[in-house]
Amino acid sequence: xxxxxxxxxxxxxxxxxxxxxxxxxxxxxxxxxxxxxxxxxxxxxxxxxxxxxxxxxxxxxxxxxxxxxxxxxxxxxxxxxxxxxxxxxxxxxxxxxxxxxxxxxxxxxxxxxxxxxxxxxxxxxxxxxxxxxxxxxxxxxxxxxxxxxxxxxxxxxxxxxxxxxxxxxxxxxxxxxxxxxxxxxxxxxxxxxxxxxxxxxxxxxxxxxxxxxxxxxxxxxxxxxxxxxxxxxxxxxxxxxxxxxxxxxxxxxxxxxxxxxxxxxxxxxxxxxxxxxxxxxxxxxxxxxxxxxxxxxxxxxxxxxxxxxxxxxxxxxxxxxxxxxxxxxxxxxxxxxxxxxxxxxxxxxxxxxxxxxxxxxxxxxxxxxxxxxxxxxxxxxxxxxxxxxxxxxxxxxxxxxxxxxxxxxxxxxxxxxxxxxxxxxxxxxxxxxxxxxxxxxxxx
Numbered sequence: 001x002x003x004x005x006x007x008x009x010x011x012x013x014x015x016x017x018x019x020x021x022x023x024x025x026x027x028x029x030x031x032x033x034x035x036x037x038x039x040x041x042x043x044x045x046x047x048x049x050x051x052x053x054x055x056x057x058x059x060x061x062x063x064x065x066x067x068x069x070x071x072x073x074x075x076x077x078x079x080x081x082x083x084x085x086x087x088x089x090x091x092x093x094x095x096x097x098x099x100x101x102x103x104x105x106x107x108x109x110x111x112x113x114x115x116x117x118x119x120x121x122x123x124x125x126x127x128x129x130x131x132x133x134x135x136x137x138x139x140x141x142x143x144x145x146x147x148x149x150x151x152x153x154x155x156x157x158x159x160x161x162x163x164x165x166x167x168x169x170x171x172x173x174x175x176x177x178x179x180x181x182x183x184x185x186x187x188x189x190x191x192x193x194x195x196x197x198x199x200x201x202x203x204x205x206x207x208x209x210x211x212x213x214x215x216x217x218x219x220x221x222x223x224x225x226x227x228x229x230x231x232x233x234x235x236x237x238x239x240x241x242x243x244x245x246x247x248x249x250x251x252x253x254x255x256x257x258x259x260x261x262x263x264x265x266x267x268x269x270x271x272x273x274x275x276x277x278x279x280x281x282x283x284x285x286x287x288x289x290x291x292x293x294x295x296x297x298x299x300x301x302x303x304x305x306x307x308x309x310x311x312x313x314x315x316x317x318x319x320x321x322x323x324x325x326x327x328x329x330x331x332x333x334x335x336x337x338x339x340x341x342x343x344x345x346x347x348x349x350x351x352x353x354x355x356x357x358x359x360x361x362x363x364x365x366x367x368x369x370x371x372x373x374x375x376x377x378x379x380x381x382x383x384x385x386x387x388x389x390x391x392x393x394x395x396x397x398x399x400x401x402x403x404x405x406x407x408x409x410x411x412x413x414x415x416x417x418x419x420x421x422x423x424x425x426x427x428x429x430x431x432x433x434x435x436x437x438x439x440x441x442x443x444x
Contacts, residue, residue: 126148141197
């Protein structure tokens with residue numbers, strides 16, 4: 001709703017917040033002239049001749065009749081200047097300020113039946129409202145004051161002493177000492193609401209800091225619980241789909257880990273087999289060798305223990321023995337290079353296969369994890385959107401239910417009026433019929 005900043009320009013009304021505009025427009029009309037507002041309430045009709053059938057000529061109007069016409073014109077002009085083009089279409093055919101006010105009031109506040117229904121709802125809210133433990137007095141009084149103002153805009157004023165008693169009755173336990181003191185020292189029928197509000201605001205500032213912190217902590221915890229409940233309000237179907245995908249991911253992950261364990265065991269098996277084949281190959285090469293020192297078989301002269309004992313160089317002989325064994329191993333593979341290449345190729349192949357299997361399983365696990373996270377984020381966003389739509393639809397359902405109740409009440413009233421009219425017409429018809437019968441008798 002747009003407002004004007006000049007005292008000579010009426011407040012602008014664009015079709016929203018009619019109650020706010022109504023109060024300000026009444027004040028503006030009174031500022032023009034108190035009689036303008038009175039004429040808007042009472043209405044105005046053009047003066048007629050003494051016979052009452054034809055309107056009087058303007059030249060024959062009295063001074064009082066001209067003043068009444070001017071007051072009506074001022075009010076009508078002010079209302080026309082205050083409304084938007086869409087609202088002006090509703091009242092453009094009106095010739096009196098009272099008609100314009102009545103049309104706007106019925107359009108934005110409803111008929112008398114609808115007003116009564118709204119007043120009943122506001123009365124119920126007025127009786128049920130109470131100050132919460134985690135709420136400040138200013139927040140509570142703002143809500144109560146809105147109910148009082150809405151009731152006044154609908155044409156009913158709540159007495160001041162009733163508001164005072166309602167405030168004292170709705171305060172929480174921490175205000176109990178102050179409420180008791182006010183009841184004992186003040187006359188509630190003469191106590192002004194402004195004085196009571198100021199006294200309670202001052203008392204609230206003197207409360208211990210711990211209680212305020214406790215109320216704030218309680219408020220934050222409630223907000224966290226509400227947030228958690230919003231996040232956990234996804235539908236059962238979406239949650240079931242998420243669990244199904246998560247189980248599938250765990251199954252694939254377990255299968256990939258089992259595959260890695262099998263590959264590791266297989267690689268260890270091949271390593272043991274290759275070591276055993278290498279040892280057998282070495283024993284076969286030295287099987288037909290004869291020692292020239294002890295004439296035994298299976299070792300060379302340098303490896304013969306008798307020679308070592310004879311030389312008396314046990315430590316040196318051990319070192320020489322290890323060197324000769326390494327040279328012998330190299331000699332046996334040099335004599336058969338094909339087996340050496342096959343052995344190295346098998347070891348490399350198994351190592352490469354193990355690395356490839358490990359890399360593939362890791363890539364698959366990462367891909368599955370990314371896909372699951374993306375699916376979870378998508379489902380979470382869908383759940384939040386469904387929650388918002390659900391709230392909107394619930395509020396819409398409440399509004400439609402209120403409209404249905406209002407229309408049902410109006411329908412019942414119209415039906416009752418129709419029945420009354422039928423009864424009245426039946427009575428009139430009976431009366432006319434009896435009169436007609438009496439007239440016929442008189443004529444005869």
